[in-house]
Amino acid sequence: MTIKTRFAPSPTGHLHVGNIRTALHNWMFARKSGGRFLLRFDDTDAERSKDEYVEAIRADLAWLGLSADEEQRQSTRFDRYEEQFARLKAESRVYPAYETAQELDLKRKIQLGRGKPPIYDRAALELTPEQIAAFEAEGRKPHWRFKLDHAAPITWTDKIRGEQHFDPALLSDPVIRREDGSWLYMLPSAIDDIDMGITHVVRGEDHVANTAVQIQMFHALGAEPPEFAHEALLVGTEGKLSKRLGSLGVSSFREKNIEPQAIVALLARIGTSDPVEPVADVQPLIAGFDFARFGRAPARFDEEELAQLNQKIVHLLAYADVKDRLPQAMDAAAWEVIRPNLHDMGDVEQWWQVVTGPVSTPEMSLEDQEFLSVAHGKLEELETSSELWKELTGALKEATGRKGKPLFMPLRQALTGLDHGPDMNALLPLIGRDVALARLAKAAA
Ligand code: GLU
Numbered sequence: 001m002t003i004k005t006r007f008a009p010s011p012t013g014h015l016h017v018g019n020i021r022t023a024l025h026n027w028m029f030a031r032k033s034g035g036r037f038l039l040r041f042d043d044t045d046a047e048r049s050k051d052e053y054v055e056a057i058r059a060d061l062a063w064l065g066l067s068a069d070e071e072q073r074q075s076t077r078f079d080r081y082e083e084q085f086a087r088l089k090a091e092s093r094v095y096p097a098y099e100t101a102q103e104l105d106l107k108r109k110i111q112l113g114r115g116k117p118p119i120y121d122r123a124a125l126e127l128t129p130e131q132i133a134a135f136e137a138e139g140r141k142p143h144w145r146f147k148l149d150h151a152a153p154i155t156w157t158d159k160i161r162g163e164q165h166f167d168p169a170l171l172s173d174p175v176i177r178r179e180d181g182s183w184l185y186m187l188p189s190a191i192d193d194i195d196m197g198i199t200h201v202v203r204g205e206d207h208v209a210n211t212a213v214q215i216q217m218f219h220a221l222g223a224e225p226p227e228f229a230h231e232a233l234l235v236g237t238e239g240k241l242s243k244r245l246g247s248l249g250v251s252s253f254r255e256k257n258i259e260p261q262a263i264v265a266l267l268a269r270i271g272t273s274d275p276v277e278p279v280a281d282v283q284p285l286i287a288g289f290d291f292a293r294f295g296r297a298p299a300r301f302d303e304e305e306l307a308q309l310n311q312k313i314v315h316l317l318a319y320a321d322v323k324d325r326l327p328q329a330m331d332a333a334a335w336e337v338i339r340p341n342l343h344d345m346g347d348v349e350q351w352w353q354v355v356t357g358p359v360s361t362p363e364m365s366l367e368d369q370e371f372l373s374v375a376h377g378k379l380e381e382l383e384t385s386s387e388l389w390k391e392l393t394g395a396l397k398e399a400t401g402r403k404g405k406p407l408f409m410p411l412r413q414a415l416t417g418l419d420h421g422p423d424m425n426a427l428l429p430l431i432g433r434d435v436a437l438a439r440l441a442k443a444a445a
Pocket residue numbers: 007008009010042185189202203207
């Protein structure tokens with residue numbers, strides 16, 4: 001059996017870090033098992049679903065490298081839902097209910113007031129044909145509920161949470177369809193999971209109770225339920241679900257020059273018993289992916305950790321990985337020299353400018369100006385070579401007696417305009433002898 005997972009966002013907004021994590025785990029598990037990964041847009045809500053979000057979600061997943069093998073949209077499948085609904089209706093597994101939202105709210109309040117759980121009382125099942133006719137004559141339209149079978153407990157072995165056990169009598173019969181005929185998430189999702197051959201449903205633990213209900217839907221539709229893995233939710237550094245996480249998505253990561261590899265490396269591992277490691281290649285992460293490594297405690301997402309991981313990953317990126325994002329004239333050798341100095345890819349321009357100029361010359365003391373003028377003379381005597389820095393500093397040491405910081409610092413400042421930066425051995429050949437002469441002359445003047 002081919003493993004097939006799905007990521008099923010509702011295109012009513014942008015992806016945030018929590019659902020990126022779910023998408024990633026579905027994708028990784030499919031890739032690890034040689035299976036397929038389906039991107040399914042849960043767009044039954046015509047009001048709130050927008051094509052711009054469909055496109056944005058596709059683009060975000062593509063940027064992250066999470067390629068889908070197949071794409072589906074629920075909005076193209078209404079006929080199928082209608083067909084399966086008719087089947088459930090014929091088998092009395094769905095029933096109409098006429099309570100208004102206010103009536104239901106009142107029932108819940110009364111139950112809570114009596115210290116009882118707010119479970120739907122199934123009053124709709126007791127309606128006589130006359131009562132139903134009266135509601136219809138009033139112009140009331142029914143919403144529809146799925147009738148849970150109370151006969152046996154609902155159980156499954158969750159790949160993350162282990163044995164799960166629900167008493168269906170403690171669950172409300174879920175509303176699956178609204179008065180206006182529109183669908184709630186629960187039934188179309190189960191129909192799709194069956195029709196699309198989904199073998200593993202990987203999603204957040206906020207769906208655990210939905211799973212109990214959907215397991216009965218699978219059976220009612222004549223199918224075996226898939227396997228389930230419910231992962232612990234993502235929390236911020238303050239240890240709770242924050243608004244901030246809800247608004248943190250690919251566009252904010254891109255703005256901060258976070259690489260997709262860093263997001264993948266972090267989200268693949270937080271909440272698991274494996275350490276977060278700087279890896280620029282997703283293959284070892286896929287190879288090690290295992291639901292058994294996922295913990296029950298919330299996964300902590302720390303933006304600072306992401307920034308640090310990002311820096312380490314940038315230091316691993318090969319020229320070929322970044323070539324298209326570098327200044328045109330910057331070659332592989334220049335990338336190697338500049339790379340260790342980057343906090344993120346946004347720093348490239350700044351360091352490239354140190355090579356190409358102009359650089360601002362800092363104020364120099366008279367002694368240093370004199371020293372730099374000697375340096376200018378020495379450099380003039382030298383030929384271009386990859387050893388230029390060694391030769392220049394060697395000659396200057398001999399001529400002036402300077403060593404250590406007093407020898408290196410004025411040179412670095414004159415040549416780069418900064419007092420820190422790339423290894424001068426590697427940087428000077430990039431700057432080039434002629435440009436270096438001009439910079440020394442300027443600083444000495
Ligand atoms: N559209 C649902 C959601 O975004 C999908 C849940 C699921 O994975 O079944 O919550």
